[in-house]
Amino acid sequence: MTTRPSGGDVIDAYLTSNDxxxxxxxxxxxxxxxxxxxxDPAGIGPVADVSPGDYDTAADSDIWATxxxxxxxxxxxxxxxxxxxxxxxxxxxxxxxxxxxxxxxMTEDELAEARALGxxxxxxxxxxxxxxxxxxxxxxxxxxxxxxxMRTRHRQAQxxxxxxxxxxxxxxxxxxxxxxxxxxxxWLPLAALLPGLASVVLGTLNAGTRLNVISxxxxxxxxxxxxxFSVGVLVILVAQWLGAVPSALHSLxxxxxxxxxxxxxxxxxxxGFFLMELLLFVATVVLQIGIHYIGPDPAGDIGPLVWLFVxxxxxxxxxxxxxxxxxxxxxxxxxxxxxENRLTTPAETREESGFSTGxxxxxxxxxxxxxxxxxxxARYGSKTRARDEFWQLxxxxxxxxxxxxVNAIAKRLNTRWENAREFVAExxxxxxx
Numbered sequence: 539m540t541t542r543p544s545g546g547d548v549i550d551a552y553l554t555s556n557d558x559x560x561x562x563x564x565x566x567x568x569x570x571x572x573x574x575x576x577x578d579p580a581g582i583g584p585v586a587d588v589s590p591g592d593y594d595t596a597a598d599s600d601i602w603a604t605x606x607x608x609x610x611x612x613x614x615x616x617x618x619x620x621x622x623x624x625x626x627x628x629x630x631x632x633x634x635x636x637x638x639x640x641x642x643x644m645t646e647d648e649l650a651e652a653r654a655l656g657x658x659x660x661x662x663x664x665x666x667x668x669x670x671x672x673x674x675x676x677x678x679x680x681x682x683x684x685x686x687x688m689r690t691r692h693r694q695a696q697x698x699x700x701x702x703x704x705x706x707x708x709x710x711x712x713x714x715x716x717x718x719x720x721x722x723x724x725w726l727p728l729a730a731l732l733p734g735l736a737s738v739v740l741g742t743l744n745a746g747t748r749l750n751v752i753s754x755x756x757x758x759x760x761x762x763x764x765x766x767f768s769v770g771v772l773v774i775l776v777a778q779w780l781g782a783v784p785s786a787l788h789s790l791x792x793x794x795x796x797x798x799x800x801x802x803x804x805x806x807x808x809x810g811f812f813l814m815e816l817l818l819f820v821a822t823v824v825l826q827i828g829i830h831y832i833g834p835d836p837a838g839d840i841g842p843l844v845w846l847f848v849x850x851x852x853x854x855x856x857x858x859x860x861x862x863x864x865x866x867x868x869x870x871x872x873x874x875x876x877x878e879n880r881l882t883t884p885a886e887t888r889e890e891s892g893f894s895t896g897x898x899x900x901x902x903x904x905x906x907x908x909x910x911x912x913x914x915x916a917r918y919g920s921k922t923r924a925r926d927e928f929w930q931l932x933x934x935x936x937x938x939x940x941x942x943x944v945n946a947i948a949k950r951l952n953t954r955w956e957n958a959r960e961f962v963a964e965x966x967x968x969x970x971x
Contacts, residue, residue: 565923614953684945712873719870726866727779730858736769737822744845745825752833771814771852774818776809778860781867781941782810815856822849864940871940889899926962939965 644652708714741764749760777783824851830842928951930935939947939962948958 561588570704592854633810638866716870716873719866719873723863723866723870726865727859730862731772731775731779731855733851733858734768734772735851735856736857737848738765738772738852740848741768741826741845744848745829748833751835752829764822764825767818767825768849768852769814770818771822771856774815775855775859777811779863781863781938784935786940819849819856820854822852867940868969871962872966921953924951924957925961926966927951928958 711925742761745764746761748762749755753760803910810963823846826840826845830837926949928937931950932939937947937950942950944958944962945957947962948955950959951961
């Protein structure tokens, strides 16, 4: 809709002319009372909104041409239809210039810049989301590592607690000590034999080498002379280890308890194996040193006395083997008594557990206490007589309570098993003191 501009009607020659004659060539224009422009008061309506064909008409803006082609001429006044179409298009364009949408509309350069900025923002957003996701994953991984480390520490703590409990159980349970003593009874006396074995090897080398100088024609005999003495000592030590013969320390203890020099010598001489050990040891010492002072090129100084240290290995083994064996055997027997109630439960039998209980060892029925019977002097003799005989045999070395079975001692003393066990307990207390 075309509205009338302020200031009154347009002063224009061809717009204000009222000559509407047929030959005038002019058309009349007039503003109506409601400020609408009439291009033809005779019947043409006012300037209205843009019609669909106005844009094509306005595109051909030659308003002075009439006709087309070769017949086209220029009129004295513009074509009113084209002029009206241009006016409607121009009026609409001018009226839309104040539209906020058009004002806010961006150019192609602005759109390209906005799209570039949008891409940058989207890339920054994606980078930020990637960084956040990476940080979350790193935090989750750190939490998992921490949890794994805590579980490992807890498991290690549980293992240390279990090991401590096991060590405590081994320290308080007699059965563990029984197993340990059983192993020591096998290996410690064997380790105590090593100095004697080293003495045999070194002594054989010393004696054989020197005797080959003295008598080159008897080389085989020369190498066998020294072992005849030293190996005999080792045989006696093994027998003492197994408890077959009294030990040298036992003989010395008996001699120390005897009153008077003669009694001491008789007590020491009562153990024939002890005397044999001493003789063989002295023979080994004489052989190791004496051969260096005879034969060709005899020694004239005290240099050969260094070989005195070789027989000391035998002396060390003579002291260690019986002492270690007797002590470990006594401790083992004591631990057997202490561990009898721990090896099997009352509900287990000997076949189920694999161990023999105390009543089984003493040939008693499990769960049935042996009735205490009065002693029969005609069969066993008095307990006092058995005790005196027990200590007499111990003092003379004929009886070693550390190795003898209780049943064997009772049979030998012709007394009850309970009495024999009491005598052995008294001997342990005396030995420990």
